[in-house]
Amino acid sequence: MNETYIRQLMERFLNAETTLEEEQTLYNYFQKKDIADDLKPYRKAFQSFSAVSGMEKDTAKTHTPVWVVLLRTVTTMAAVFLVGLFFAVRGGSSEVPQQTMATNQTEHTPDFCEGSTPRELYVCYLERKREQSKTYRSLKRMIYENQQ
Secondary structure, three states: HHHHHHHHHHHHHHOOOHHHOOOOOOHOOOOOOOOOOOHHHHHHHHHOOOOOHHHHHHHHHOOOHHHHHHHHHHHHHHHHHHHHHHHHHHHHHHHHHHHHHHHHHOOOOOOOOOOOHHHHHHHHHHHHHHOOOOOOOHHHHHHHHHHH
């Protein structure tokens, strides 16, 4: 390399006027063993600059595309939903809760439910539950109407 060109790059580098390619040229020059005697004091500084610039390239984090992040989020949500659904179905099909439900409902069987099997009692319970009002406002209205 031309020593005068390197000196010009040094001047521009010290004035912060160099491009990245020109700085890379300086870093490469100072990695060599044979450099001009008047530029030897800058050798350690440029070697440390090149180490820092090389480190930035190695440790620079790549950005994950948005679609990948969205796909991961949707997949995670679907997995959580399926696991919850599995346990909900598995818990509902267990024999112990049905026996407990049947025992509790036979003890507190309303007059309108005449089913003899646990399934019929459960269906009757669900129909009765569906008939009841679901909001606080309608309950409040029913209480008010019953007081009059």
